[in-house]
Amino acid sequence: MESGEIYINESSVRIEDVVPHEDEKERASGCYIMSLVAVMIGLPMPIINLLATGIFYLMSRKGTFFVRWNSIQALVSQVPLFIMNNILFWWTIRILFCYIDLSSAYIAYFITVNLYNIYDFIETVRSAVNTRKGKVHKWHLYGTITDKICKR
């Protein structure tokens, strides 16, 4: 069966039901890989990965439903991370250069945000691998938000 054609006119189709083409899998997987690469290059500037996924989303805006959905999920997942990392980044800068005292609160926040970053990293890798295989990996909360935002 030629995939990616039978649902074209169905606006209520769920992402789980889509059977993507090979090139769609590649592009959708690219969204997550893009954010992974951006995390590595962009550290410690947390804006970089949000920008990278944002740019990738703009590029995929006119793509197929499968590609769009995954690029939106990748973008949405970066928003809270961007906020958390930004707070951590500027807090660190203030400790380094403004002689704000190091505190247990900072270390607690540092650990929490890093745990969240690790969770985000694992989920991104899982999404990239699953998407490449043609499966959909829905994240907790972000998957649901993406379902609301991204319509066929």
Added chain:
Amino acid sequence: MKKILKEFLISALLFFGTLYVTLQVDWMKALHLYPTIVGDKLSEWVWKISEMSLRKVNDHDVCAPIDSLVSEMCKANGISTADIHVVITRDDEVNAYATVGNHLIINTALIEKMKNESQLCAVIAHEMAHFRLGHIQSAVRQQTIITVFLALITGNGNSNMLANLTNKIISNSITRAKEDEADEQGARYLHAMHLDPMEMANTLETFESYGVLSYFMDHSDSKKRAEHIRKMHFKKNGPYQQILSEEAWVRLKKACL
């Protein structure tokens, strides 16, 4: 929408729950850290970079008299000598400055130019006042930022240019008002150690005559500052003392040539 709200609440609960749990631990104690550790370590690092470009003088004839003057000043003014680290450097520039980690740098050219120990004490008192009045803190921050930035860009933490530039930043960032404050406080320090506080004014006028090479070249209008000191009133506190022997002073001047 309900599903989003529910999942959002779970996520927020997880995040803030983790944060709450981690907040219960006294990490500072557990990791043997203290609040100012980062600033201290950075200052130490910046000092190490600056230190490399200095030609330190370890001659006993130079260090011993300066140490005597500094400890006498500290004793008379209730300052711990452990808080001030005096470094004498062989340098042709008539200069002395306060820098990171409470280091007070005195160039040999400055010692050579001073007419008597009171004038030298006036310079030391002025710099010490900068430390005590907290004028250096904000300048040190700027110095740290610039040093870290330049070291990262150039990849060369050992260059003279870097150290000189960062030291200049400290000098230039101290405002005219702060200079006046340090002059006043310095004159009080001199008075407390039974030296003539008006030597502060004399010293300022001396620097004026050195023109471009003046120690105060970064600080404007030494004449006005001297006038300001002359307007100050001090209680008479007995005959002014001589801290160093004539011999020690001459040896100090000779060693600085």
